[in-house]
Amino acid sequence: MRKNILKLLEGNSKLSPKEIALMLGLPPDEVAREIAEMEKEKVILRYTTLINWEKVGEEEVAALIDVKVTPQRDVGFDEVAARIYQYPEVKSVFLMSGSYDLSVLVQGKSLKEVASFVAQKLATIEHVQSTVTHFILKKYKQDGVIFEEEITERRQVVQP
Amino acid sequence: MNQNRNFEPQRFISPVVKNLKPSGIRRFFDLVANTKGVISLGVGEPDFVTPWHIREACVQALERGYTMYTSNLGLPELRKAIAKYLEERFGLSYHPDKQILVTIGASEAVDLALRTVINPGDEVLIPEPCYVSYKPITLLCGGVPVEVPTTQAHNFQPTPQEIEKRISPKTKLLILCYPNNPTGAVLDQETMMAIARVVEKHNLLVLADEIYAELRYDGPPVSFASLPGMQERTILVSGFSKAFAMTGWRIGYVAAHPELLAAMVKIHQYTILCAPIMSQMAALEALQQGLKDVAYMVEQYDQRRRLVVSRLREIGLDCFEPKGAFYVFPSIAITGLSSEEFAERLLKEEKVAVVPGNAFGPSGEGFIRCSYATSLQELMEALNRIERFVARHLRLAKAVAHG
Numbered sequence: 001m002r003k004n005i006l007k008l009l010e011g012n013s014k015l016s017p018k019e020i021a022l023m024l025g026l027p028p029d030e031v032a033r034e035i036a037e038m039e040k041e042k043v044i045l046r047y048t049t050l051i052n053w054e055k056v057g058e059e060e061v062a063a064l065i066d067v068k069v070t071p072q073r074d075v076g077f078d079e080v081a082a083r084i085y086q087y088p089e090v091k092s093v094f095l096m097s098g099s100y101d102l103s104v105l106v107q108g109k110s111l112k113e114v115a116s117f118v119a120q121k122l123a124t125i126e127h128v129q130s131t132v133t134h135f136i137l138k139k140y141k142q143d144g145v146i147f148e149e150e151i152t153e154r155r156q157v158v159q160p
Numbered sequence: 161m162n163q164n165r166n167f168e169p170q171r172f173i174s175p176v177v178k179n180l181k182p183s184g185i186r187r188f189f190d191l192v193a194n195t196k197g198v199i200s201l202g203v204g205e206p207d208f209v210t211p212w213h214i215r216e217a218c219v220q221a222l223e224r225g226y227t228m229y230t231s232n233l234g235l236p237e238l239r240k241a242i243a244k245y246l247e248e249r250f251g252l253s254y255h256p257d258k259q260i261l262v263t264i265g266a267s268e269a270v271d272l273a274l275r276t277v278i279n280p281g282d283e284v285l286i287p288e289p290c291y292v293s294y295k296p297i298t299l300l301c302g303g304v305p306v307e308v309p310t311t312q313a314h315n316f317q318p319t320p321q322e323i324e325k326r327i328s329p330k331t332k333l334l335i336l337c338y339p340n341n342p343t344g345a346v347l348d349q350e351t352m353m354a355i356a357r358v359v360e361k362h363n364l365l366v367l368a369d370e371i372y373a374e375l376r377y378d379g380p381p382v383s384f385a386s387l388p389g390m391q392e393r394t395i396l397v398s399g400f401s402k403a404f405a406m407t408g409w410r411i412g413y414v415a416a417h418p419e420l421l422a423a424m425v426k427i428h429q430y431t432i433l434c435a436p437i438m439s440q441m442a443a444l445e446a447l448q449q450g451l452k453d454v455a456y457m458v459e460q461y462d463q464r465r466r467l468v469v470s471r472l473r474e475i476g477l478d479c480f481e482p483k484g485a486f487y488v489f490p491s492i493a494i495t496g497l498s499s500e501e502f503a504e505r506l507l508k509e510e511k512v513a514v515v516p517g518n519a520f521g522p523s524g525e526g527f528i529r530c531s532y533a534t535s536l537q538e539l540m541e542a543l544n545r546i547e548r549f550v551a552r553h554l555r556l557a558k559a560v561a562h563g
């Protein structure tokens with residue numbers, strides 16, 4: 001049941017427990033209870049909105065930064081990751097396999113702001129060996145949603 | 161110009177065609193098309209676009225130069241894949257070279273089947289409400305359509321009694337389209353067995369239009385042909401439109417007894433030659449890699465189905481629970497309006513398009529068909545509008561009763 005509820009909420013967090021209950025053929029109070037429990041257990045962390053900021057004229061600059069790290073005895077990469085993810089400018093941090101260790105998504109108001117964050121904050125953290133910064137030029141798709149997709153009704157309005 | 165003065169085109173049109181009634185939906189279509197801001201629940205096709213990997217298979221086929229005719233029967237690989245699918249999904253065994261024909265949609269298959277078996281004067285049993293094509297095609301073949309009414313009381317299944325009552329020495333064929341358009345009804349096991357006994361007893365043939373077979377919400381799909389003794393008597397028609405969201409590709413198939421199939425191939429080879437190769441390539445990809453897409457879409461339809469049925473009942477409309485296809489068929493009797501009045505006023509007052517039930521046969525009067533092959537968001541907005549509309553008309557009906 002949890003998985004089905006979560007799948008629906010992931011697609012549209014505005015669905016009410018009653019609507020979810022109807023769609024899954026479950027009792028509404030049970031769905032409401034289950035959602036409350038998942039919130040408490042931090043299975044559900046936050047109800048978010050996916051926004052195309054460009055459309056409201058907000059200039060956002062984002063960069064993906066490959067970070068090479070010297071792993072620490074006993075704690076591996078976790079401690080360095082923790083020192084990085086505390087910064088509010090950092091939107092996400094992933095541990096990667098391959099030629100570098102951490103992938104860090106940084107967001108700022110301008111190219112300069114992001115660049116100086118990397119140079120002054122990120123690169124100077126102890127055990128960070130090197131950084132490679134890739135600025136994001138255009139968002140095509142995020143979290144399964146295509147940004148500029150034209151959704152027009154192309155079907156005939158009434159058919160047998 | 162003068163020479164053409166006495167040219168009267170009507171004089172050249174065959175009386176059978178002249179007398180064919182235009183589809184009841186056509187008039188309503190124009191009405192909807194000329195209204196702005198309409199949410200349409202009148203659409204008889206999936207709201208999903210064909211899955212990308214299937215479209216890609218077609219693109220690749222074109223890039224590699226697959227632009228030629230195929231054999232009359234269709235690509236051998238595709239027929240093999242269809243045979244395998246029918247075996248695995250329905251437990252039916254058909255020979256891919258002798259019993260399967262790839263057609264231009266299930267529509268061509270229905271036309272072929274009727275043209276192959278109907279002699280002028282032959283009677284064809286058609287349970288209604290049903291899809292709009294069976295009756296006109298029967299008439300075009302010179303056959304006599306005999307409608308078998310179905311009712312909500314019997315879950316819109318034709319009862320064996322109602323079928324048997326209408327059987328005469330001229331009856332040749334019974335058409336079964338389940339899961340049903342427009343009601344969403346399916347045939348339960350017991351009814352199927354009873355109908356099979358009637359078919360056997362009166363030595364009839366069955367045209368099973370199972371285009372919606374995959375869209376079942378009460379268990380795995382079942383084919384009428386899988387009943388004991390029914391495979392040889394059944395002309396099984398299906399296709400890719402509804403299950404794989406491939407309506408525009410026009411690709412379907414028919415599976416039947418080798419002798420019946422050979423007869424159908426005769427017509428097909430002269431009138432169609434073969435189904436388009438690029439659509440056939442896409443259909444092959446659909447069968448090989450697309451069943452997970454079908455499962456995903458069926459899950460989505462099922463969620464919407466539950467939501468729509470519950471909301472319509474809350475609104476106060478008596479709504480039969482559909483177990484297949486993507487339609488609900490609520491009764492609008494409570495509003496005191498006829499099907500057409502309801503549909504026209506709902507369109508005018510709330511800008512929601514539904515199809516009047518009587519477009520699908522006389523037993524559809526008092527009902528409307530709503531398709532839930534529409535995004536969840538649009539569906540919820542449409543239901544809010546229907547709620548407003550019904551509440552207003554219930555008040556009106558009450559005021560009239562008291563006034």
